Amino acid sequence: MRDQENNANQFFMRGQQGFKAGNYQTCIKDLIYAQEIFSSIGMKEQSAHALFLTAQAYQNICQYTQARQFYVLAFNRYKELNNLHKIGECTLVLGIIYREEGDFKKSKQSLAEAIEVFTTLNDFEKLADSWRILALTYQIDLNQYSEHPMHSISAYRKAILLYKKIKQLEKKAETEHDLGHILISQSKYHDALEVFQDALNYYKKQNDKEQIIPISILIGRIYFELGKKPKAKDYMHKAINEMKKYDYSPEKINLLKQSIIAMFSS
Numbered sequence: 548m549r550d551q552e553n554n555a556n557q558f559f560m561r562g563q564q565g566f567k568a569g570n571y572q573t574c575i576k577d578l579i580y581a582q583e584i585f586s587s588i589g590m591k592e593q594s595a596h597a598l599f600l601t602a603q604a605y606q607n608i609c610q611y612t613q614a615r616q617f618y619v620l621a622f623n624r625y626k627e628l629n630n631l632h633k634i635g636e637c638t639l640v641l642g643i644i645y646r647e648e649g650d651f652k653k654s655k656q657s658l659a660e661a662i663e664v665f666t667t668l669n670d671f672e673k674l675a676d677s678w679r680i681l682a683l684t685y686q687i688d689l690n691q692y693s694e695h696p697m698h699s700i701s702a703y704r705k706a707i708l709l710y711k712k713i714k715q716l717e718k719k720a721e722t723e724h725d726l727g728h729i730l731i732s733q734s735k736y737h738d739a740l741e742v743f744q745d746a747l748n749y750y751k752k753q754n755d756k757e758q759i760i761p762i763s764i765l766i767g768r769i770y771f772e773l774g775k776k777p778k779a780k781d782y783m784h785k786a787i788n789e790m791k792k793y794d795y796s797p798e799k800i801n802l803l804k805q806s807i808i809a810m811f812s813s
Contacts, residue, residue: 555584559597571604578604594625599633606644615644639677640760642684651688658684672718675709678702679722686729696733700726707742720749724758727765736769743769756793760786764803771810781809 558581565574581596602617622637642658645651658681665674682702703726710719713809723746743766750758767782783803790800 550767551584551588552590555581555590555593558582558584559593560804563600566600566604569607571608575601575604582650591624591628592630595621595628595630595633598624599637602640606640611644611647615641617650618644631668631737632670635661635668635670635673638664639673639680641678643665646680646687647683651684654684655681671709671713672715675706675713675715675718678706678709678719679725682722683725685723696729699729700733703729716749717753720746724762731765731769736773740766740769756789760789760793763789768810776811780807780811783810 557606558577560769561575562577562770565571565577578597578601582601583595585591585594598617598621602614602621605611605614605617618637618641622634622641624707625633625637631645638657638661642654642661645654658677661677662681665671665677665782679702681758682699685699686696690696703722706722707719710716710722723742727739727743727746730742743762747759747762747766750762763782763786767779767786769779770782771779784807787800787803790803
């Protein structure tokens with residue numbers, strides 16, 4: 548038995564090293580072999596870790612069916628071990644995979660379970676991540692099946708409050724950006740302005756041109772929809788000034804200028 552354990556550990560370590568190096572196809576074989584030995588000699592915790600890592604490797608090469616199968620196996624093994632944190636991680640990732648596969652019902656069920664687990668554990672970041680992913684699942688489902696958008700909006704808002712609480716400001720801004728778009732699609736322009744403005748304030752502090760410019764343009768367009776043309780022009784010209792500041796090409800700047808002229812001449 549000691550020899551089997553040593554062999555399993557060697558295969559697991561080699562698989563782990565291959566995973567870290569990005570050699571996913573190779574590491575999968577080592578991890579599966581290690582897991583089979585761990586399982587056969589009753590080493591459930593090591594078996595669960597090998598299953599989880601195998602699932603991650605399959606996910607990283609976009610083989611979602613295999614990834615899902617191994618996450619389910621890992622989930623069941625972690626349930627036997629009563630490892631709540633890993634149970635939560637499995638259900639969170641399964642929620643993402645089910646969504647990728649178009650199974651929105653199972654995605655929502657898995658994410659609801661993740662939310663329950665991370666609430667119990669007081670793991671606020673994972674809880675926020677779960678709400679954010681659930682919001683996106685509702686949003687994608689909305690596009691296909693016209694489910695009520697308030698589910699998505701509510702989930703985004705819960706994620707934002709949690710990210711604010713734990714001072715995960717980058718994730719908060721990213722989530723506000725996502726929420727802003729769905730609010731615009733529902734013509735909730737004042738609410739969209741509020742969340743986009745919060746996101747813009749964060750990105751300005753980070754000097755993030757990739758976000759400052761498009762969000763400034765979005766805010767300008769929202770003000771235009773609200774009939775506040777001076778405010779709309781102000782934000783559009785702020786976007787142009789940011790483009791000049793970051794040395795955008797004259798062609799891109801002129802394109803935005805022409806878009807502004809067309810918008811305000813219509």
